[in-house]
Amino acid sequence: MDLSRLFQPLATDNTRKIRYAIVGLGWFAQEAALPSFVHADNSEVVAFVSDDPTKKEEVAKHYGVEKTYSYDEYEQCLNSGEIDAVYIALPNHLHCEYTVRAANAGIHVLCEKPMAINRNECQQMIDACQKNNVKLMIAYRLHFEEGNLEAINTVQSGEIGEVRIFNSIFTQQVTEDNIRIQKEKGGGTLYDIGIYCINAARYLFQAEPIEVFATSATKKDDDRFSEVAEMTSVILRFPDERLATFISSFGAASVSTYHLVGTKGDLRVDPAYSWQGEIKHYITIGKDKKEHSFKSRDQLAAEFVYFSDCILQNQNPEPSGIEGLNDVCIINALHHSLETGDFVKVDLDDKEKPSIDQSIELPAPKKKPDTINVIPASQKS
Numbered sequence: 001m002d003l004s005r006l007f008q009p010l011a012t013d014n015t016r017k018i019r020y021a022i023v024g025l026g027w028f029a030q031e032a033a034l035p036s037f038v039h040a041d042n043s044e045v046v047a048f049v050s051d052d053p054t055k056k057e058e059v060a061k062h063y064g065v066e067k068t069y070s071y072d073e074y075e076q077c078l079n080s081g082e083i084d085a086v087y088i089a090l091p092n093h094l095h096c097e098y099t100v101r102a103a104n105a106g107i108h109v110l111c112e113k114p115m116a117i118n119r120n121e122c123q124q125m126i127d128a129c130q131k132n133n134v135k136l137m138i139a140y141r142l143h144f145e146e147g148n149l150e151a152i153n154t155v156q157s158g159e160i161g162e163v164r165i166f167n168s169i170f171t172q173q174v175t176e177d178n179i180r181i182q183k184e185k186g187g188g189t190l191y192d193i194g195i196y197c198i199n200a201a202r203y204l205f206q207a208e209p210i211e212v213f214a215t216s217a218t219k220k221d222d223d224r225f226s227e228v229a230e231m232t233s234v235i236l237r238f239p240d241e242r243l244a245t246f247i248s249s250f251g252a253a254s255v256s257t258y259h260l261v262g263t264k265g266d267l268r269v270d271p272a273y274s275w276q277g278e279i280k281h282y283i284t285i286g287k288d289k290k291e292h293s294f295k296s297r298d299q300l301a302a303e304f305v306y307f308s309d310c311i312l313q314n315q316n317p318e319p320s321g322i323e324g325l326n327d328v329c330i331i332n333a334l335h336h337s338l339e340t341g342d343f344v345k346v347d348l349d350d351k352e353k354p355s356i357d358q359s360i361e362l363p364a365p366k367k368k369p370d371t372i373n374v375i376p377a378s379q380k381s
Helices: 027-039 053-063 071-078 092-104 119-131 146-157 189-205 299-313 321-340
Strands: 018-023 043-049 067-069 085-088 108-111 136-138 163-173 211-217 231-238 242-249 251-262 266-269 279-285 288-294
Touching: 018 027, 018 071, 018 299, 027 043, 027 053, 027 299, 043 053, 043 071, 043 299, 053 067, 067 071, 071 092, 085 092, 085 299, 092 108, 092 119, 108 119, 108 299, 119 136, 119 321, 136 299, 136 321, 146 189, 146 251, 146 266, 146 279, 146 288, 163 189, 189 231, 189 242, 189 251, 189 321, 211 321, 231 321, 242 251
Parallel strands: 018 043, 018 085, 043 067, 085 108, 108 136, 163 242
Antiparallel strands: 163 251, 211 231, 231 242, 251 266, 266 279, 279 288
8 A cells, every 4th residue: 555645734834833722621632632732733722611620720730721711701712812723522512502602703613523413503603614714624533544544545446346335333332421322412322433434434435325224222221321322223325326334332342443345355444443543454355365554643633733734824624514514414314214214315415525645644642641530431341
């Protein structure tokens, strides 16, 4: 595989860094996002927004951040003149509100996925950012990750023939107090981890699904899943009679993989969706088998570097709000399928998909940071 064609960040004004406020100091913000700024030379953290005084005090002290705000003081943060952008790492049901408020204050927005919980909220976010001429990017870190982008390149090269089948499993165990299983806050496997499978199928097939179906299952004696299903199984039908299937679960051992089957061979990526550690490819064509490992990189730093470059050079980011909107529309259609038991048609605007040219390779974090008052994303299984 030719990995020499790597993304080169846009030429930036070396005298200026984009100043970020981190909105929400949960597990992922502390564990993954904040340590990444050491590798994001065009970005800096200047403020935190959280209602947990211990988090604000201790995390701010650790990172040398002087400005902290409560959620009630969010407008004060936005209008302080001290920030250029926000990174929104809040529960899913708050993404729309905090994005629109930032856009109305003229602040650029990097928002965690899922973009929001329904089409209307996504459109509000897009409209507010367009109206106020600010950048909106949804934090799909794998759009900059070498292993997943090289999988796109393998598909497009025809090495495994015409790809007909995508199948994926993304599972992990969560604790009963995890916010990701609280329905009113936008929880559930589809919004949280199934979205990776949906997004991967879309960028690997380089198309949008036209029809979707879902069914779910929950172990009866598992009290964790009183609000959301333990697992969901999905079928996505794509143009040219191609099928993508996946299962996402919060009640099984940690697995993160996808498998592409073409007319000449197949490609398995395992692990596929991890934010840290190696990504591995296994290609089989007839009797020939080969493996390739992609080094662990700082995927969050890549996001910040790319988004900051987009702001500095006035470029439109990919993944855009439309990318986030399409995934949420698919998830909403899957929920409708769960309710009706039927296939549901979807009609989405096709858009430019990521390519190998977006790969950004930055060193992996050297050590795991200490976290304050957080619930880990998953428990060891």
